[in-house]
Amino acid sequence: MTNNVFLLENLPNEIIIELFKYLKARDLFQAFYNLNSRFNYLIQPLTHLTYSTNKNDNCTLSYPYIYTLIINTKIENKLKCFPNLHRIILDYVTDDLISQLNNHILPNLEYLSISHTVSPFYMPDLRAIIFSNTFPNLKYCYISRMTPPYTSREWTQSLSLRFLKVNDIDSSIYISILLACPNLYFLKFKLPIKSKIQSNIVLHTSLKRLIINMHYDEWPWDDSILEDYLLCVPNLEQFRICRSISIDLNAMDYFQYYDWLSKIISRHLLVLDRFTFDLRVKRPSGLIESISKSTDSILKTFIY
Known part of the structure; x- marks a missing residue:
């Protein structure tokens, strides 16, 4: 080990940092932290350091420098041990964890992903x-489940949020998101039902x-x-719809005149x-040949 460290020390900083990226935070700190001041200096600002609650990464030396935290098991009053967190991925959420989500404990939070499968009875508080x-530096957020806010005044605004991905929503949540995120640049969501916008149109000029x-x-x-969904975002530069x-053959006749x-x-x-x-077609086996020919003709007409 001593010889390996000596050989490593002969390398320039850029190569050492690149090599460190291949090590888990636990292994990196156990092997190199406090060996000398140079290694400490190179390790501390690393932004790839990740701690996962189900990997049994119990090297407490690394906690102050962890950049990304993945929570997929129960975690007890522990967020304050990670003062440098910029990214949090929540695959498991509890009321106790929500109580720790505040700007005093997470002043640097930029990325938040909530993809848990537990019943979202606590989601209104999270939203x-x-x-x-609450997190003035938050730029990216993914939320796996959304339900309408209790009132239109429940949310104030998140001025830093630029990228937002959510799953199933309806028109009321769409309007609430536009109102709450005036600087939003990217939005992705699922619209599983015919949910027309019933309220006044909200004009959001930042969404691209x-x-x-x-x-x-x-x-x-x-x-x-x-129509009303698009009327809200007149400055779109890129628009993608997935259907x-x-x-059957009757539907193919409809597509002959569809304006896309x-x-x-x-x-x-x-x-x-x-x-x-993006069009995904589920075809009955008996109609594959005839529909395929018609589809080819329609797609050739649509390409422009």
Whole structure:
């Protein structure tokens, strides 16, 4: 080990830092921390250091320098042990954990992913934290489950949030998000039902990229519900919509005259640079050959 350390010390800082990226935080600190001042200096500012609660990474020496924390088991009053956290991935959430999510314990939080599978009875509290500027440096957020806020005044604003991904939402949550995140640049969400915007249109001029997943929407499609969604975001530069359909020959006849949202886009998205329409087709086995020929013809017509 001593000889290996000596050989490592002969390398320039850039190469040593690159080599450190291949080591887990526990192994890195156990092997190199406090060997000398140079290694300490190179280790402390590393931004790849990750701690996972189910990996039994109990090297407490690394805690003050952990950049990313992955929580997938119960964690007891421990967030304060990680003062340098910038990224948190929550695969397991409890009320006790939510009580620790505050700016005093996590002043540097920039990335928050909540992908837990536990019943989200505590989610209103979490959403209020996220969308009320509790973390003034938060730039990216993913939320696996959303339900409407209790009142339209429940959220204030999260001014730093720029990238947001959520799963199933409805029109009321969409409007609440636009109001709460005035500087949002990227938004991705699932719209599983025909949920028309009932309230007044909210104008959000900062949003540039939008992805709407409608893989579960009903047939025949009602594109009119999308009009108000797009009316809210006139400065979109990239728009992607994902849809799926269990198709038959009657549906293929419909596609012969479908405009692929061109009229709605031309009315409301005047600066759009890129539009992607992802279509997933589920075809009955007996119709594969005839539908395939018709689909090829339609797609050739649509490409422009």
